[in-house]
Amino acid sequence: MVAAAAHAFICGRKIVGVHDHEFGKDMRIAAEAQGERLQGFDGDRAAKFDGSSSEIYDAVDDAFVSLEIDGLKAHGYDRRTSSHYTLSVLGRVVQLYDHASRSWFAYTIQVG
Numbered sequence: 001m002v003a004a005a006a007h008a009f010i011c012g013r014k015i016v017g018v019h020d021h022e023f024g025k026d027m028r029i030a031a032e033a034q035g036e037r038l039q040g041f042d043g044d045r046a047a048k049f050d051g052s053s054s055e056i057y058d059a060v061d062d063a064f065v066s067l068e069i070d071g072l073k074a075h076g077y078d079r080r081t082s083s084h085y086t087l088s089v090l091g092r093v094v095q096l097y098d099h100a101s102r103s104w105f106a107y108t109i110q111v112g
Contacts, residue, residue: 001031001040001042001047001049001056001058001065002056002067002076002078002085002087002096003018003087003094003096003107003109004018004029004031004040004107004109005031005038005040005049005056005067006067006069006074006087006089006094007031007092007109008031008032008033008038008040009033009038009053009069009074010069010071010072010074010089011089011111012033013109013112014030014031014032014111015029015030015031015032015040015109015110015112016030016110016112017029017030017109017110018107018108018109018110019107019110020105020107021105021106021107021108022105026110027042027044028042028044029041029042029043029044030043031049033053036052036053037051037052038050038051038053042060045060046060047059047060047061048060051064051067054066054067054068055067058080061080063079063080064079064080065077065078065079066079072088072089072090073086073087073089074086074087074088074089075087081100082100083098083099083100083101084099084100085097085098085099086099092108092109092110092111093106093107093108093109094106094107094109
């Protein structure tokens with residue numbers, strides 16, 4: 001969700017899917033940013049998410065994730081997991097570092 005939202009804001013493109021490299025799986029995540037507003041849907045979890053360029057709300061988990069964008073990079077804090085993250089966008093690839101698990105994750109964004 002965070003990778004799709006950040007990519008939508010940074011690149012201004014409509015997201016129609018996300019490929020998770022860790023699991024080798026296509027996820028049914030869609031997102032679109034219009035100005036400072038975001039709307040999205042995670043089809044795998046039947047979860048709506050929305051928000052602004054500074055905070056995303058996940059309706060299924062009833063949780064907020066902060067988002068601060070700086071050029072092709074972003075960082076924030078997931079209040080549900082109490083974890084900070086940083087990410088960078090390289091074309092259609094988003095590389096995300098989860099500080100709590102000390103792990104890197106890579107996602108290829110599918111645009112429409």
